[in-house]
Amino acid sequence: MTPVWRSLQYVPAHVEKYVSSPHIAAADAVILDLEDSVPADRKTLARAGLATAIPTVASAGADVLVRINDGDMAADDIVAAVQRGVAALVIPKVRDAARLKDLDRLVSDAEAGAGMAAGSVRFVVLIETADGFLDMLAIARATRRTVAINLGNEDFALDLGMEASDETLLMPRQQLVIVAAAAGIMPLGLMGSATRFDDSDAYRALALKSRRFGYVGSSCIHPSQIAILNEAFSPTAEQIVEARRLVQAAEAAGADGRGAFPIDGRMIDGPIVARAQALIDRHQTIEARETMRAGAENSPINSIT
Structure with missing residues (x-):
């Protein structure tokens, strides 16, 4: 099932006050970061802190994601994160x-070692280099784990030697949406620098x-950006009313x-109606998530803790 991730908050995994912050x-999801927000001399500490x-x-009710490091540290990160x-x-x-296929195999081994079902852990892929961009469709289709x-x-802007702005990112950002649609996965992100x-x-x-x-x-x-994203990436009440009318x-x-x-x-025809139905379906999925989350927060277990 495709998750609802309107907002994904980055948190440095080695800073407890951020990890436990109310x-x-x-956020729909929290990304425990082992990469950019963790200094080199704190990587081991951050990895150990995942437990x-x-x-x-x-x-707290959010889905938990972990951003691993590139290169040689990835294997140790995967063992700790899975x-x-x-x-x-x-x-x-x-x-x-x-x-991505190599990492898929490492995750499969880690799942088996943790007694988890195969395929339990999904991938969110970050394209950050020119060569990755040019191979984006193959990357998006490389493994069934990839969900976004x-x-x-x-x-990406640094690798290309350009400024990150609404103007310079327009084409690659549009291309990413097309690739995501072709691969059947979610496109995440914003159309400009944020x-x-x-x-x-x-x-x-x-x-x-x-x-x-x-x-x-x-x-x-x-x-402070979480509520903005949750609202922006949710259908409005007016849109739902209109979609149901269509x-x-x-x-x-x-x-x-x-x-x-x-x-x-x-003139209303098939594609417009299909778009309206997709809007209704997303609204219902978001509502179901919020209901489930509220139930978890109000459960006796969470009340005791």
């Missing part, structure tokens, strides 16, 4: 499909723009043998 509890960080985050309660690994700087793909805006967190209006506008381009969620670097009208038209019909001066 401010991250509203307590993972259940701490899971108890444990019950982890929904996915975030894989940075994927340059080709072969690398994202473009690391700043690293390293600032002190302008909520600009951030909201960027998130809404990203949704219009086909994105379904994004990672974030500050808890679907009901389509059913009535179909009963009369019509595949296309007018509403408010617009």
